[in-house]
Amino acid sequence: MNLSRLVDYFLPWFLPLALMGVWFVGSRSGWIPPQELPAPGAVVRSAIALTKSGELPHHLGTSAKRAVVGLAIGGGIGFLLALANGLSKWSRNFSDSSVQMLRTIPHLALIPLVIIWFGIGEEAKRFLIVTGVLFPIYINTFHGIRSLDPKLIEMGRVYGFGPWALFSQIIFPGALPSILVGLRYALGLMWLTLIVAETVATDSGIGYMTMNAREFLQTDVVVLGILLYALLGKLADGTVVLLERWFLRWNPSYRHA
Amino acid sequence: MSILIADTPQTARRSALSIVDVSKAFGKKFVLQGIDLDVAQGEIVSIVGRSGCGKSTLLRVLSGLEMPSSGHIVVGGKSLTGLNRAARLMFQDAALLPWRTVLQNVELAAPNRDRHAARQALTHVGLGERANDWPTVLSGGQRQRVALARALSSRATILLFDEPLGALDALTRLDMQALIERLWDETGFTAVLITHDVEEAVALADRVLVMEAGHFVLEQPITLPRPRDRTAREFVDLRERILSRVLQS
Numbered sequence: 197m198n199l200s201r202l203v204d205y206f207l208p209w210f211l212p213l214a215l216m217g218v219w220f221v222g223s224r225s226g227w228i229p230p231q232e233l234p235a236p237g238a239v240v241r242s243a244i245a246l247t248k249s250g251e252l253p254h255h256l257g258t259s260a261k262r263a264v265v266g267l268a269i270g271g272g273i274g275f276l277l278a279l280a281n282g283l284s285k286w287s288r289n290f291s292d293s294s295v296q297m298l299r300t301i302p303h304l305a306l307i308p309l310v311i312i313w314f315g316i317g318e319e320a321k322r323f324l325i326v327t328g329v330l331f332p333i334y335i336n337t338f339h340g341i342r343s344l345d346p347k348l349i350e351m352g353r354v355y356g357f358g359p360w361a362l363f364s365q366i367i368f369p370g371a372l373p374s375i376l377v378g379l380r381y382a383l384g385l386m387w388l389t390l391i392v393a394e395t396v397a398t399d400s401g402i403g404y405m406t407m408n409a410r411e412f413l414q415t416d417v418v419v420l421g422i423l424l425y426a427l428l429g430k431l432a433d434g435t436v437v438l439l440e441r442w443f444l445r446w447n448p449s450y451r452h453a
Numbered sequence: 454m455s456i457l458i459a460d461t462p463q464t465a466r467r468s469a470l471s472i473v474d475v476s477k478a479f480g481k482k483f484v485l486q487g488i489d490l491d492v493a494q495g496e497i498v499s500i501v502g503r504s505g506c507g508k509s510t511l512l513r514v515l516s517g518l519e520m521p522s523s524g525h526i527v528v529g530g531k532s533l534t535g536l537n538r539a540a541r542l543m544f545q546d547a548a549l550l551p552w553r554t555v556l557q558n559v560e561l562a563a564p565n566r567d568r569h570a571a572r573q574a575l576t577h578v579g580l581g582e583r584a585n586d587w588p589t590v591l592s593g594g595q596r597q598r599v600a601l602a603r604a605l606s607s608r609a610t611i612l613l614f615d616e617p618l619g620a621l622d623a624l625t626r627l628d629m630q631a632l633i634e635r636l637w638d639e640t641g642f643t644a645v646l647i648t649h650d651v652e653e654a655v656a657l658a659d660r661v662l663v664m665e666a667g668h669f670v671l672e673q674p675i676t677l678p679r680p681r682d683r684t685a686r687e688f689v690d691l692r693e694r695i696l697s698r699v700l701q702s
Contacts, residue, residue: 345548347544347546347548348548348550350518350542350548351548353518353536354516354518354536354541354542355541355561355562355603355607356536356538365550365553365561366550369550369552370552372552444552446551446552446553446587446588446589447551447552447589448589448590
């Protein structure tokens with residue numbers, strides 16, 4: 197019993213740790229040439245050096261800010277739009293089919309236009325992230341609201357709920373499982389967009405740091421950048437998993453997750 | 454506050470709910486046709502009939518969720534214009550909010566979100582111990598009991614039951630029928646009970662109405678003493694009489 201719980205706990209760590217082990221041993225034995233993939237020690241050393249010089253915190257901060265601001269704007273727009281279209285037939289008729297059309301455009305295809313419109317400043321990156329996260333949030337929130345049990349809404353009406361109570365007690369919590377799925381999906385797209393946006397035209401951020409290092413064949417910094425993206429992505433995803441566990445604890449399928 | 458009314462003649466009691474010449478049409482199809490019915494305070498009226506005879510629509514009109522095409526509903530001396538605030542509708546599905554605990558579900562119906570009243574109502578239906586559980590872990594019968602507690606804690610005087618026990622197993626259904634009768638005896642609510650189970654109607658109601666194609670075709674008062682013995686000859690005779698009229702349609 198205790199042993200199986202221990203195994204359950206550590207099993208997810210096995211694959212990443214094994215990969216690290218192979219990397220470590222491979223670099224040590226010279227099987228992996230350092231100019232192609234630097235040793236773990238070299239990556240750690242460059243992380244420390246870049247942190248001391250202040251470069252890494254600066255780039256990390258810029259990237260994180262871009263991600264959060266873009267997510268807030270895009271997620272907000274997607275959420276409000278889905279709310280309007282989920283609750284009002286008029287609004288749905290007016291905009292849903294247009295939104296569905298727009299969402300089929302791969303947002304990274306907009307990069308040339310975006311550079312013409314916004315130049316290479318912060319607005320361009322923000323715009324790309326906004327278009328990346330807007331649609332997953334929209335689609336999932338919309339779906340969550342539309343698939344609510346109509347009996348619950350009717351119950352609310354019978355018990356004299358006003359519009360705000362209907363929303364806060366029934367519609368929002370009912371749509372929340374879908375909204376959080378949308379958020380997880382949006383976070384994935386957020387990092388993806390950020391990486392691309394920061395490698396195209398910029399002078400700060402982890403993407404820039406990585407691209408810049410490539411020019412000088414600093415593979416340790418390149419690998420560091422990639423690892424940072426993986427860590428940040430995992431961190432963001434883990435946060436949503438925690439949110440799911442707390443807000444959806446009523447739902448048996450999330451309780452023991 | 455037990456109100457014993459079984460012996461008082463119906464004419465002497467005040468009317469809780471009146472249906473006056475109500476018709477309801479969806480498009481060109483008339484679902485209800487010139488229905489008249491007077492329900493006295495504290496009376497349990499049961500409506501039986503085949504699926505699609507219009508009984509659920511009648512209940513929705515009584516709750517104010519649907520407006521009649523013609524005629525009107527009178528509640529407490531006033532004609533109904535919107536939702537029927539005195540009435541609570543109970544469906545086959547308990548319609549509990551899964552993201553609220555059992556107690557919170559009852560609380561949201563209580564006046565001023567009175568936690569104490571909610572707890573009392575839960576104890577009343579025998580679920581005081583489950584107050585902090587999620588509705589998803591309850592059985593079907595327990596969920597219906599929570600829905601009943603919710604309706605009671607809202608201080609509604611009229612309960613409209615739309616086959617509330619239809620999805621429960623036979624044993625649980627018997628328990629629930631006994632519970633409804635007990636709560637009715639203790640609180641004296643007025644009830645309109647729609648069911649396809651004629652035995653349930655005869656066991657609980659003061660009056661059973663058979664509905665067919667949008668109007669009543671039989672009205673049968675039930676004056677047997679409570680709690681009713683389902684094997685007594687009078688009970689069986691009444692049940693058969695009503696059932697044979699339902700089957701004729």
